[in-house]
Amino acid sequence: MDRSYKLESASRCKKKKVSETTPCNDVPVLRRAAMDYLARREQSFYELTQKLNKKFPESDSDLLVEVLDALKAENLQSDDRFTESYVRYRKSRGFAYRHIRADLAGRQVSEMVVGKYLVKTDEHWQISADLLAAKKLRSHEPLGFGSKEHAKLSRFLVSRGFFPAEVRKALEKHLV
16 A cells, blocks of 8 residues: 555545544554554553444454554554553552452453563562551551451452452551
């Protein structure tokens, strides 16, 4: 496909004012939409596929996969980069191993890629649980074991993806 055809094709779809439901089987339009999503943040292959299918529901799925494979081959879309970025961000927001792993599984990132960037035995998890517990207990007095506050904080830390042993160690520091 030569460059002039791509430009004509793109301008044709712009003139039509491609909307959320307008079918467009032009490669440049699909590619531009994918690049727009990737410009905002890293996306997993699955996320990008879902977003483009939603934006162009009647477009040819083989053409869509072809466009996304080309972006992957050009290293513009990378599940490795997405996973690294996502793990770093979620760790910084106080989420732990189990929660992050479940999120990545929902985004259909392969186990091999997740294993590169998310380590179960990282000492950061305990430090993060300790900091989160201390932050939540700033204004409270020391906890009594089995108290309402103890149970509430325990459930909170578990919901963030910390293992029970990490939660126990983090809360032991604040018991009476």
